Amino acid sequence: MTVETNPLLTPSALPYALPDYGRIRADHYLPAFRQGFEEQLAEIRRITMVRSMPTFENTMVALERSGELLDRASHAFYTVASADATAEIQAIDEELAPLMAAHQDAILLDAALYWRVSQLHDQIDALPLEPEQRRLVERWHREMTLAGAALDESAKTRLTELNQRISSLSTTFEKNLLADTNELAVVFDDAADLDGLSAGELSSAARAASERGLEGKHLLALPLFTGHPALAALTNRESRRRVMEASRSRGARGGEHDNRGVLAEIASLRAERAALLGYASHAAAVTADETAGTPEAVERMLRDLAAPAARNAAAERAALQRLIDETEPEPFPLEAHDWAFYTEKLRTAQYDIDTAALRPWFEAERVLHDGVFAAAGRLYGLSFTERPDLPVYHPGARTFEVFQEDGSALGLYVLDLYTRDSKRGGAWMNPIVSQSALRGTLPVVANNLNVSKPADGEPALLTLDEVNTLFHEFGHALHGLFSEVTYPHFSGTNVFRDFVEFPSQVNEMWMLWPEIVDAYARHHESDEPLPAGLVERLRATETFNQGFETSEYLAAAWLDQALHALPSGDAIDDVAAFEAAALADIGLDDPAVPTRYSSAYFAHVFSGGYSAGYYSYIWSEVLDADTVEWFRENGGAQRSNGERFRRRLLGVGGSKDPLEAYRDFRGRDAEIAPLLQRRGLDH
Known part of the structure; x- marks a missing residue:
């Protein structure tokens, strides 16, 4: 293909260098890659063939300038591969996986390049470097060393083989999970079996069935995590059981989409790779370059939190069992598929809150504009203008131009709200164009959620959890939009994995902040605000059911650590037995409180970037809870507070040590007490 026929081969002429998705075809991607x-690789050769000694300019700057075409193709493609993975896109993804791994190794393991970076690193104190320049040298040297650049050639060859195989298996895992999730979507022949769902939820289920040619039926698609939002409302216990059983069987029921063998091989190969690099386990290799430092530090935190979480979950289970015994004509033992339903009954009884009944107050457009965007306006002076003239990768995605308080352009924000069969589960943010002063690029970021699409002409009404997810993911988007770095290596969310969730978790606080929730939480028909006192009662429930929620999360985080604590040579023969033993070890093996993700559908760690790093959510939450305290102590949603948070934390990306940036913002290290109080683990 030529630059005339393939739009990826030249920089986009669209605003903000947005990929021209209106012209990009699937067959353009592989040639561009x-x-x-x-x-x-030619640019890297030019760096290593320079006869003069390494300088920051001829080595580091040249390195950061390299790969612009590859970055352009990668950002454009992987946005589509996660959000609209058609069969053609999946085939490209499978072919690309080992090629990308090999290419990354060709750079990170390049002995001549490593020598030049090492020369700069060895004399770093004598070089006249700005702080961001110094950190660039440090990070490249650290990352190349951890990648195996110092290994001998035979070890490098084996390392490259391992990386390519792991990459291919990760793509297979995601493909299997998407296919099995679609196949296991639960079909109901009789709408009466979905009693408890709202009219809007029923219409969404009918629409989902119709889109699959199942006219007159209803279909509940499965989210990425173990539970399902409908479990809190379905009155029919058998319907709840069917949904939970389908969710928990994904990737582990035999057949072509079974992920158990795939994940066992990934874990084994990761362990071998870690040993090759000189580490006792994959978890040790990963945490060596995170703020945690060691898997032992992660284990201490998880064990410290697991005991009180399990204790609280046991008390919650006893309360739910009493409710069943007192209210059901024929009482039965509480099971996992019952937990959410009776939790909502108990919440209603104790706090006069029915979270399922709140949906009419959370109309998606209003939540977006008068909630998420308005909070960003109050804190950071941002404004948003929709740009329907700009091409998107799927008709369900929308693009907004983002402006700063002075009217200057900041970047583009893409929102892809609704679920579809070609979209992977969960919610995420990804960059489409990364900010870099060196390359002269402004940020383009995307948020993806998996909200059920309503029937034509009906409003999209969000659950409380979906509102929280939108605020959370927009926090990631802000991290990308506010990036003010020179080098693309540090742009946006290119920070330590156990720090990346911190800004997004902080942004969740504005969901129930008085001035903000009053503006967006309005009944979609009457425009009435949430009933008086309801917001206060919602805040009062902050620790309600936290034993369950903390336990299911910690179980998944512990499972991730156990899977990746294996030494080289050990293998997982029976995934179910391995999981059971791991959860018993930490005391989180309550059958009524299943792990948030079981191994066979744990996409975060087997097809995402969180292997041995799922602990990062709770690790980051220590910083998050401490930051929420700071905002409360300093007047809340004020421009001055937002500006401080933006300039000292969000904007620096990876150009500064994250804990140093936190101390600069907070004035001290984070304290764990606010987290313990938030989750009800302080007593």
């Missing part, structure tokens, strides 16, 4: 590989 192949040319991108060739161009970057």
Whole structure:
């Protein structure tokens, strides 16, 4: 293909260098990747062939300038591969996986490049470097060393083989999970079996069935995590059981989409790779370059939290069992598929709150504009203008231009709200264009959620959890939009994995902040605000059911650590037995409180970037809870507070040590007490 026929081969002429998705076809991607590989390797050769000694300019700057075509193709493609993975896109993804791994190794393991970076690193104190320049040298040296650049050639060859195989298996895991999740969507022939769902939820289920040619039926698609939002409302116990059983069987029921063998091989190969790099386990290799430092530090935290969480979950289970015994004509032992339903009954009884009944107050457009965007306006002076003239990768995605308080352009924000069969589960943020002063690029970021699409003409009404998720993911988007770095290596969310969730978790606080929730939480028909006192009661429930929620999360985080604590040579023969033993070890093996993700559908760690790092959510929450305290102590949603948070934390990306940036913002290290109080673990 030529630059005339393939729009990826030249920089986009659209605003903000947005990929021209209106012209990009699936068959454009592989040629662009192949040319991108060739161009970057040629650029690396030019760096290593320089006869003069390494300088920051001829080595580090040249390195950061390299690979622009590959970056352009990668950002454009992987946005689509996660949000609209058609069969053609999946096939490309499978072919690309080992090629990308090999290319990354060709750079990170390049002995001549490593020598030049090491020379700069060895004399770093004598070089006249700005702080961001110094950190760039440090990070490249650290990352190349951890990647295996100092290994001998035979070890490098084996390392490259391992990386390519792991990459291919990760793509297979995601493909299997998407297919099995679609196949296991639960079909109901009789609407009466979905008693308890709202009219809007029923219409969404009918629409989902219709889109699959199942006219007159209803279909509940499965989210990524173990539970399902409908479990809190379905009155029919058998319906709840069917939904939970389908969710928990994903990737582990035999057949072509079974992920158990895939994940066992991934874990084994990761352990071998860690040993090759000189680490006792994959978890040790990962945490060596995170703020945690060691898997032992992670284990201490998880064990410290697991005991009180399990204790609280046991008390919650006893309360739910009493409710069943007192209210059901024929009482039965509480099971996992019952927990959410009776939790909502108990919440209603104790706090006069029915979270399922709140949906009419959370109309999606109003939540977005008068909630999420308005909070960003109050705190950071941002404004948003929709740009329907700009091309998107799928008709369900929308693009907004983001402006600063002075009217200057900041970047683009893409929102892809609704679920579809071609979209992977969960919710996420990803960059489409990364900010970099060196390259002269402004940020373009995307948020994806999996909200059920309503029937035509009906409003999209969000659950309380979906509102929280939208605020959370927009926190990631802000991290990308506010990036003010020179080098693309540090742009946006390119920070330590156990720090990346911190800004997004902080942004959740504005969901129930008085001035903000009063503006967006209005009944979609009457425009009435949430009933008086309801918001206060919602805040009062902050620790309600936290034993369950903390336990299911910690179980998944512990499972991730156990899977990746294996030494080289050990293998997982029976995934179910391995999980059971791991959860018993930490005391989180209550059958009524299943792990948030079981191994066979744990996409975070087997097809995402969280392997041995799922602990990062709770690790980051220590910083988050401490930051929420700071905002409360300093007047809340004020421009001055937002500006401080933006300039000292969000904007620096990875150009500064994250804990140093936190101390700069907070004035001290984070304290754990606010987290313990938030989750009810302080007593």
